[in-house]
Amino acid sequence: MSNLPSEPEFEQAYKELASTLENSTLFEKNPEFKKALQVAAIPERVIQFRVTWENDKGEVQVNRGFRVQFNSALGPYKGGLRFHPTVNLSVLKFLGFEQIFKNALTGLSMGGGKGGADFDPKGKSDNEIRKFCVSFMRELNKHIGADTDVPAGDIGVSPREIGWMFGAYRAEKNKWEGVLTGKGGTWGGSLIRPEATGYGVVYYVQHMINYASGGKESFKGKRVAISGSGNVAQYAALKAIELGATIISLSDSKGALIATDEKGITPDLVNVIAELKVKRKQLTELAESSEYKQKFKYIDGARPWVHCDKVDVALPCATQNEVSGEEAQKLIELGAKYIAEGSNMGCTQEAIDTFEKVRKEKKGEAIWYAPGKAANAGGVAVSGLEMAQNSQRLKWTSEEVDDKLKGIMKNCFENCLSTAKEYVPPAEGELPSLVAGGNIAGFSKVAAAMRDQGDWW
Incomplete structure (x- = not known):
């Protein structure tokens, strides 16, 4: 990497993957995979x-x-x-x-x-x-x-x-x-393609909650902070509400919308926001509306994380590096137990390190972070299903596509979980690292295919 021109976003993504692989037993068990990473x-x-x-x-x-x-x-x-x-x-x-x-x-x-x-x-x-x-x-x-x-x-x-x-x-x-x-x-x-990334994030977090609580908890009653207000954020909010959660925030590039009403951000409000975004308008339009002023507060120029009262689940769904190390610490103080990226690389490396450190320290308490490459894979999964339908000249029903999406997210979670247990064995009482599991599982599959096809040997 040292001979590359400065490419900060790419270098961050590479280092995040490489450090995970190097701190696992993957290269010990498969030393030839070091060359695969370079290629x-x-x-x-x-x-x-x-x-x-x-x-x-x-x-x-x-x-x-x-x-x-x-x-x-x-x-x-x-x-x-x-x-x-x-x-x-x-x-x-x-x-x-x-x-x-x-x-x-x-x-x-x-x-x-x-x-x-x-x-x-x-x-x-x-x-x-x-x-x-x-x-x-x-x-x-x-x-x-x-x-x-x-x-x-x-x-x-x-x-x-x-x-x-x-x-x-x-x-x-x-x-x-x-x-x-x-x-x-x-x-x-x-069908389901516009909804897929948001739905998929929620399905993935469902498995996180179920595993960490031993099947005793679900989205029901959870307070969910979401950033962004595009497709991913909208459909994550709607699916979480359907499963019994309360949505306490949305945001855009101009500021954050924080719910003050106990009902949180309702499906009706999500639909109003969707219409605004189609017209390429900002959430400031709502901030100026007397109809909504009593139901939320609008904070100009802010991200939502430090402005919520209590958080159980945090879903960054806007863009890259939208949760800093300080914001990660604040989320933990607010009670956040499950953090999953709806956006790509939504958390800075400092934020990831904070979540992972607390996951290890608080063994008896779930503080669990899921990286975007696993948690938000639902969108591209349904894109793959669209490719399959096009190739066969078929069209599946919403129920068929949604069932396939649920199956893909379940398999993705279980793959991350089992891979983490194998290559970065957790201490007794500690939750496995989904960051490590996702990185190692995805990389290993690609590296093996490249080896079999002669891309490196």
């Missing part, structure tokens, strides 16, 4: 291109487009496209690297990749965004395909943008294939 840290291919498009004033604009095709040992490259001004190679390499092992944990045949552009959809007209999507796909179509690379949506790329890009791909290639996931429900998309 896997370098993408198979990085594609960078310019995207020129015309705004509504007739002025030509230019942005940078990217696709990091990181690892295809387990299947076609799979990972989202992000349109956001912060997009750069470091961010996409971090996301693509995490995606490799997340996809491996689903048990489906998917490699890892990520892409996007430094294009900012905010403040752009629908016509400008459509023009950008068409121009972006004019170049990207040369590098993707149903058996090569299957992108999905991410920040700034909703089903609407997927539709415009799919239409551009179909026109360019003159063929219909499942080259993008997150498509419209009437033309190749899977």
Whole structure:
């Protein structure tokens, strides 16, 4: 890693994985896997291109487009496209690297990749965004395909943008294939896909609660703090409410919404927030509404963690590094027992270290952290199910997809749990490390496939 240019996000993701592997018995039992880590840290291919498009004033604009095709040992490259001004190679390499092992944990045949552009959809007209999507796909179509690379949506790329890009791909290639996931429900998309990441996080935490409590507890009665207010946060909130929890926070880039009413944030309010986000508006709109002022407090420029009264479950669902070491300590003081990332790398390394330290010290009390590569794998899992439906020209019901999602998240949790017990045996009375379990299980599967295919020996 020392000869790489400075790529802070990617370096953080790499070090987090590498330190876990080195502090386990994995390399002792499989010394050849050290070489696999060195090989896997370098993408198979990085594609960078310019995207020129015309705004509504007739002025030509230019942005940078990217696709990091990181690892295809387990299947076609799979990972989202992000349109956001912060997009750069470091961010996409971090996301693509995490995606490799997340996809491996689903048990489906998917490699890892990520892409996007430094294009900012905010403040752009629908016509400008459509023009950008068409121009972006004019170049990207040369590098993707149903058996090569299957992108999905991410920040700034909703089903609407997927539709415009799919239409551009179909026109360019003159063929219909499942080259993008997150498509419209009437033309190749899977039911439950918008809900999948949020639902999956909650299903994963269900297993954490059940295991740690010996089957005595569930989401019922739990106070759940959530950050973010996009798809992941919305559907995590709705599923947790369905299971009996009280949602005490949501947030966006401008500030945090903290419930003051004992009922918490209700499904009706989540739906209102969803409508705001479709219109690309901020939570400040609610803060100024007299209808909601008595039910919550809005804290400008803040994340929710330190502003809640009592927390049982914390679900960071916004973006990377949104829980600091200090905020992690505060969450523990507020009573948080279960922390699971709905976002990718939602916790800083300092936060992870804090959660892991307390997990070891408080053996008789559950303080359990689940990394995003395991906890939020539900989204890409249903993307994989969408690929399967496209290949078979079938459409499964919501119940069928949801049942498959529940099974995938259950298997993912059990895989992380058993792998942690094998390679980082917990002390008596100590909960196994789901961080170690997720990292080792995902990496081992990819490393073995690379070895079998001659990528290293």
